[in-house]
Amino acid sequence: TLNVTDIQGDILIGMKKKLELFYFFSINEPKAFKKKLHTYVVPRITSTFQLLSTSTQPIVCLNLAFTRTGLVSLGITANLGDTPFNRGQFADASNLGDVLSNWISAFAGTKVHGVFLIASDSSSNLVAMVKWLETLFGTDMTKLYTLQGNIRPPPNDGHEMFGFLDGIGQPAVAGFNLVPAPGQQVVSPGVILTGEPGDSRLGSRPKWAKDGSFLVFRQLKQLVPEFNKFLLDNAPPAPTASPSMTLAERAELLGARIVGRWKSGAPVDLTPLVDNPTMGANPLINNKFDFSHTGFNINTDQTHCPFAAHIRKTRPRADLSTPLNAIMRAGIPYGPELSRAEAFSNQSSVLSSSERGLAFVSYQSNIDLGFQFIQTQWANAINFAPGKNPVPGFDLIFGQNAGATRWMSGADIDNPTWKLKMLFDHVISRGGEYFFSPSISAIRDVISV
Numbered sequence: 001t002l003n004v005t006d007i008q009g010d011i012l013i014g015m016k017k018k019l020e021l022f023y024f025f026s027i028n029e030p031k032a033f034k035k036k037l038h039t040y041v042v043p044r045i046t047s048t049f050q051l052l053s054t055s056t057q058p059i060v061c062l063n064l065a066f067t068r069t070g071l072v073s074l075g076i077t078a079n080l081g082d083t084p085f086n087r088g089q090f091a092d093a094s095n096l097g098d099v100l101s102n103w104i105s106a107f108a109g110t111k112v113h114g115v116f117l118i119a120s121d122s123s124s125n126l127v128a129m130v131k132w133l134e135t136l137f138g139t140d141m142t143k144l145y146t147l148q149g150n151i152r153p154p155p156n157d158g159h160e161m162f163g164f165l166d167g168i169g170q171p172a173v174a175g176f177n178l179v180p181a182p183g184q185q186v187v188s189p190g191v192i193l194t195g196e197p198g199d200s201r202l203g204s205r206p207k208w209a210k211d212g213s214f215l216v217f218r219q220l221k222q223l224v225p226e227f228n229k230f231l232l233d234n235a236p237p238a239p240t241a242s243p244s245m246t247l248a249e250r251a252e253l254l255g256a257r258i259v260g261r262w263k264s265g266a267p268v269d270l271t272p273l274v275d276n277p278t279m280g281a282n283p284l285i286n287n288k289f290d291f292s293h294t295g296f297n298i299n300t301d302q303t304h305c306p307f308a309a310h311i312r313k314t315r316p317r318a319d320l321s322t323p324l325n326a327i328m329r330a331g332i333p334y335g336p337e338l339s340r341a342e343a344f345s346n347q348s349s350v351l352s353s354s355e356r357g358l359a360f361v362s363y364q365s366n367i368d369l370g371f372q373f374i375q376t377q378w379a380n381a382i383n384f385a386p387g388k389n390p391v392p393g394f395d396l397i398f399g400q401n402a403g404a405t406r407w408m409s410g411a412d413i414d415n416p417t418w419k420l421k422m423l424f425d426h427v428i429s430r431g432g433e434y435f436f437s438p439s440i441s442a443i444r445d446v447i448s449v
């Protein structure tokens, strides 16, 4: 069993509050910073154990993670054995397919030393925690950037900004999630946590790095009215199996095929032509599929789910057995709901007037096997999954081609070789950083002494 009182709470279950603030800082006075961190902050870091029951959940949750340059500034020079982490995300930007001019300046370079993750249901509690940290550290640290995430208001709570239910497909960690849901991927603890069995670099890390996890942060801007217009403009003709579909229904179907799930969460692999909200909401059914069907050729048949659908690119299920390339996602939407003008603007003039998107967070024991692998080897790779005919194309949600046109096959049920082209990205990377989220004891006994 895992040491749940020592593992930071966001990693395995997420802090699950309505609001979450990401506070990115640099350290000016390492000695003073360490001392205050040790005495005052460590006791307030929220553990996994605290989040397991509502009776132990704090009103304000606090987690903390460091970049490589942050650890070095505190005198911690040991190599954690993760190359993307050691270099920082900025050095990885072109490899990920990012357009550098879209990066927020705070992330460009290696200036960020750490991030506080602060979560609560009320914004006054968030503000109070920020004030407490800023008063405590004073000029020992400098705020470089903040981003506030917020769960969307009902009925869209739990849905990301394009309108799709999120947080359905997460791996079950053996020994922690004791009863996996049907179809849920079960991974060894070491796929998410460093230094646990299943960590592919188990032996090559310092001892104190046990029960930490690498945190990937990405600010992913979403062009929501533009995406809705894209679906209306590019919706294929009504499928022969459902000839009377309206334009709105065809656009809805196209969106579902790009994601691999309907907005309710129901997988197109199980319900290819209509949404089924009851199925979408049922965790015993909504993961119980693997893209294979009896009498069906998984390498040529896209009538259920396109090869390039987002959830198929990011978890290929029967397309491939991939026990190591799994991540635990803990992101939250950011930015306002659509304004009336954005929501009702007619098709010819749809433009986002404010920034919104996903404050993406993933945890994994190796960034090059987790986030970086899924982004570059799967989402951005037109030939993934291998052996498919026709070639799958890009993940049109977050696959990247350095800003150039992307396409996918299989978007039209009746015409699988037709390439759906997306001329500009509707999810735009504003950059981010690679962090290490250490165990609470490592912060107390190693990093802050």
Ligand code: N7H
Residues within 6 Å of the ligand: 160, 161, 162, 164, 165, 166, 167, 168, 169, 170, 218, 220, 221, 222, 259, 261, 310, 311, 314, 315, 327, 357, 358, 360, 362, 370, 371, 374, 375, 397, 398, 427
């Ligand atoms: Fe994705 N979306 O709204 O389309 N994602 N994602 N994602 N994603 C998932 O299964 C979305 C992003 C994964 O186990 C769902 O929870 C958007 C990145 C993985 O079946 C929806 C953005 C990465 C899964 C979205 C975005 C991933 C997954 C279905 C960016 C990094 C689980 C709900 C703005 C590797 C797959 C669910 C599984 C699911 C959306 C980004 C990965 C609706 C809008 C950067 C592993």
